Amino acid sequence: MSSVISQRSSLAFLVITVLTFLAASSAPTPLYQVYQDHLHFSAAMLTAIFGVYAVSLLAALLTVGSLSDYLGRKPVIFVALLLNIVAMLLFIVADSTSYLLAARALQGFATGTATAVLSATLLDTDRVRGPMLNSLAPMLGMASGGLGSGLLVEFAPWPTQLIYYTLLGLMVLQALYVWCLPETVSRIPGALKSLAPTLHVPPQARRALWLAMPLNVAVWALGGFFSSLAPSLVRVATGSTSHLIGGGLVAVVTLSGAVMIYSLRDHAAERVMRLSAALLTVGVGLLLVAVNTASLWLFFVASVIAGLGFGGGFMGSVRSIVGLALPHERAGLMSAFYVLSYLAFCVPALLAGNLSRVFGLIATTDGYGAVLILLSLGALVGLLMRDSAQARASA
Template sequence: MPFSISSSVARLSLLGALLFTFLAASAAPTPLYATYQQAWGFSTFWLTWVFAVYAFALLAALLVGGRLSDHLGRRAVILGALALEVASMLLFHQANGLADLVVARTLQGLATGIATSALGAALLDVDRERGPWLNSLAPLLGMAGGALGCGLLVEFAPAPLQLVYRLFLLLFVLQGLLLLRLPDLLPRQPGLLAALRPQLAVPPQARAVLWRVLPLELAVWAVGGFYLSLMPGLIKAATGANAVLIGGGVVAGLTLSGAACLHGLRFWPAARLLRLGAGTLVAGPALLWLAVLGGHLGLFALGTVVTGIGFGSGFLGATRSVLPLAEPTQRAGLLAAFYVLSYLAFCLPALAVSTLVPRLGLDGAAQLYLAGVILLALLGVRNSVPRRCAQPG
């Protein structure tokens, strides 16, 4: 009898490992950005474009291909995403210029968007209780592992610009072979062409709450974009520290702090999460602003931990406030609108601020970026204060 992965624990483990690996690979190029920039001599603006094309491609995959696995089956779509991811790893491995990075990052964004959607749905198919927990935790742990692991490999292992991609290639091939043994729990369904049309709609009952949590949600995603695009180069410019190793460490610090919040505070009510997220997304970026001003590595570390708490609690509070307000038939449209707003905040501020680097320098542009995040978080603080009804008389 051929080997198959039949127990729910084995399925959850494989699907969770795949989600972890996809997100680890997505964060791996971040510590290398400064190295690529120095080797090939492109500007900070083009560096942020390498980051932004990934975000745009991932968003397109979520919007257009997010429901592919509902109609083609989970396994087939995940295998397709694996093929795209393997192609991107090969391109990264052979890259010798900016154009190669842009193409590789675009393919990786498409692969990650398709895989995130299909794997998230497959985890829910297998286990409705543990699936959501893995969906929240595995991406953040993966990003931490990818950024920190890449930094360590580049610093202490040979072939710094190739080895990390060889290891990911090996992991993806092995996981793909295991996936072939995984029985698909969802049969194919009709309606594929209709599913490819993006649905962008905020239900009337969710609009007021969405507007209230939107400043904090934008601050959360803007912080993520800041760390994944500008932070490694900023640390080098402000402190003179190793951009690869320390840059990977601060990305890991942000995502691990966020993951700890998602896990440790998962039973907190949404209103309390919003207040914690807004407050720490004022305090954390303020510490980072001072770190840039003074060039203190210790302040970068402390600011990253505090910001990570805001990153995790703010995201959890916003999603828990808005998404349950949609009826089952309205969820796809609300999720799509939520993704669009979030990913625009993820990449557009970094692109805009990068155009100011020639005038302000990286330090000055980063301080402007952080000031914008603090302003958004302050609006979040105001909106998270409980509203009291006026007392009669």
């Protein structure tokens, strides 16, 4: 009985910690307009503040992403929490763009460190529910961070500080509790060597990873766009100045994704990916209609449909690869998966931010959406062709 309770407690702690990291990552999104108004910086600086987070996160995944396979899970989780605690303190005292850049850079490295180790620890703790929780928790975290921050900005005092005080308190408690977890891997030699920037994908997982990439790229590129440019897009397309709408759109996409993940948790990964590719195509198409007709209600409808594709595509991609790694390969595999995912998250969004200064945000959104639709349709065709080939082979 005690082992069951211990496992449940560990799962609950790990899920809450993933929620906290991802909530912190999306909390600045509704605040970008506030920072711009108060600190008077350009759109180029806004893009830099978004971009430095993604670059430092990728640096963490490439260097310390597999470190917990060698040192153990608990010390790496603890260090990631300490780094994010310092980032929250920097956000709280931020009175210039230098503070914001430093906070986002440190937060990105902390989140990159935590992403791989927490994903691996969830799989170590529960092989059955781990893949579903690995997909569900980030969605709920991003939703709670975006929506919670938007609500506090709109209705609460200290709009640029209260959300960070809340997250800071949670992280301090988690840093204390992490040492109560059971360690799930033993220490092995090679920790220093593992810090050399590399992507470690076990040979048996490589084909599945590349087959999942087209849909996964589309999913994360959509997430990057919503996290960086959605508030500005709503303002330009509809004239709305509410800070809650930008955070609300992020929440709608991620909550819809969470619903999709939970609803289809028992379905085969390939089936989930096919359905998600179709939903993403429809959702992005409707989003382009909403942008060009200035329809706020259609923005939210399109975000729900695209969010279903977002969540399903993410879960299907994760589930198609996680069972293919051995225990001491899991953090490395998840690190490689997230490196590719976050490249798709940040590079297209950064490119869109720069192109919007030349062509305007609406025209840039049209082009961005067209690329996402092509990627989704390509993924759907590829999945159907693979299924057809497998059916012929087994006939």
